[in-house]
Amino acid sequence: MSFNKQIILSVAIAAVLSACSATPDRNETLERARALVQQVESSPRAGIAAADIANARNSLDAANRLAESKTRVADMELEATNAALSAQIASEKILTAEANEAIANGTAQRQAVLIQARERDVQKSTAQAGDALRQATASQARVDSLETELADLKLKKTERGLVLTLGDVMFDTGQSTLKPGAYATLDRLASALRQQSERKVLIEGHTDNVGSSDNNQGLSERRAQSVQIGLTQRGVERSQITALGKGENFPISGNDTADGRQSNRRVELIFTDGQTRTASDAGP
Amino acid sequence: MKPSVAAPRKPLPLRSVLALPLGIGMLALLGACTGVSAVTKERVAQGETSLQQAQQTLGQSEHGALELQQARDKIAAAKTAMAKGQHEQAERMAAQAHLYAELAVAKSQSASARNSANEVLASLEMLRRESERNSPTTR
Numbered sequence: 001m002s003f004n005k006q007i008i009l010s011v012a013i014a015a016v017l018s019a020c021s022a023t024p025d026r027n028e029t030l031e032r033a034r035a036l037v038q039q040v041e042s043s044p045r046a047g048i049a050a051a052d053i054a055n056a057r058n059s060l061d062a063a064n065r066l067a068e069s070k071t072r073v074a075d076m077e078l079e080a081t082n083a084a085l086s087a088q089i090a091s092e093k094i095l096t097a098e099a100n101e102a103i104a105n106g107t108a109q110r111q112a113v114l115i116q117a118r119e120r121d122v123q124k125s126t127a128q129a130g131d132a133l134r135q136a137t138a139s140q141a142r143v144d145s146l147e148t149e150l151a152d153l154k155l156k157k158t159e160r161g162l163v164l165t166l167g168d169v170m171f172d173t174g175q176s177t178l179k180p181g182a183y184a185t186l187d188r189l190a191s192a193l194r195q196q197s198e199r200k201v202l203i204e205g206h207t208d209n210v211g212s213s214d215n216n217q218g219l220s221e222r223r224a225q226s227v228q229i230g231l232t233q234r235g236v237e238r239s240q241i242t243a244l245g246k247g248e249n250f251p252i253s254g255n256d257t258a259d260g261r262q263s264n265r266r267v268e269l270i271f272t273d274g275q276t277r278t279a280s281d282a283g284p
Numbered sequence: 285m286k287p288s289v290a291a292p293r294k295p296l297p298l299r300s301v302l303a304l305p306l307g308i309g310m311l312a313l314l315g316a317c318t319g320v321s322a323v324t325k326e327r328v329a330q331g332e333t334s335l336q337q338a339q340q341t342l343g344q345s346e347h348g349a350l351e352l353q354q355a356r357d358k359i360a361a362a363k364t365a366m367a368k369g370q371h372e373q374a375e376r377m378a379a380q381a382h383l384y385a386e387l388a389v390a391k392s393q394s395a396s397a398r399n400s401a402n403e404v405l406a407s408l409e410m411l412r413r414e415s416e417r418n419s420p421t422t423r
Contacts, residue, residue: 078376085383092390099397106404110411117415 033080036087048097049090056086162271176222190234202270203227203243208261221245324371328362331378338385347395348388355384
């Protein structure tokens, strides 16, 4: 057997022997260091802590070399501990980088959500402004439509509101029952009032001075109520209507001529667009 | 059977080769014992600086507190070794103290970064829920 072969064999046997003896007393510090170093080395973010990982690898290599010569366990453990420490430092730095990335991502997403919400708010308020404009236009249109619709009914604009005067031809003499000739007018009034539920109407009955004042008062009340009933029967809300009898005390012309008395026998409908005005106007 | 006989005989010359540097090393160690070198003092001082910096960074934080204590212990060990003239041991302890101090700082930093990340994610989640609650009314 040659000298070289002897060396190789002896080294091999020594290796086997040392391996056999090393297996039973596995050093925990070293094993832990190996695991930790391997873990950080295989991390996809290893580049962040490259210097610490290099330190860990150097210490681990030194520990591995020392582990082969079993005489210097303390030195080996020191190097293994240093390897583990460097690996842990690297690991914490990687965790920090990950957390910072999450913060950056989260902040960006938060910003995106905020911008979205702001855009939505703008859209919302634009839509609201549009709605308000449409509503305003629509209500203006309805006012217009009431005025145009009732234009041919001799609607008068007064400081009390729009006043429509129904002449006494709507009623039989001394009666409070509406004649069928009044129905067309009532239909149109009712449909106009149904469209504008916020509109209020004050119905006032008036008479001439023929007959007793009490009779005239009662008649004026009943006629006003007849108009009110006619309107509610046509679907107008009861709350939109106030009916009052004013008797003979508010003539619009002289009671000394037949024409004058005829104009004084009337039912007036006063349209307002708010409750307050109706309430204040309701009193005599 | 020859190799097995050769095997125990072979390391003998190896040992004799190692004997010389070992002997020199021992002499060097003995020489060191007489006085601590400036380098050792410097390294221990560096370890102590790392420890102080870590203490300042951590404050009362519990994250890394254990490692900070280890760093203190190692500095103490380094000083003891230095007092005994064991300059190599002193340097090793100082180096380890530095590693522990660094780990303490890394741990406290990663803990506070994770805390912040969790807060950001929680607030993002809340914001999302809120905006989802608001969005159907606008549609």
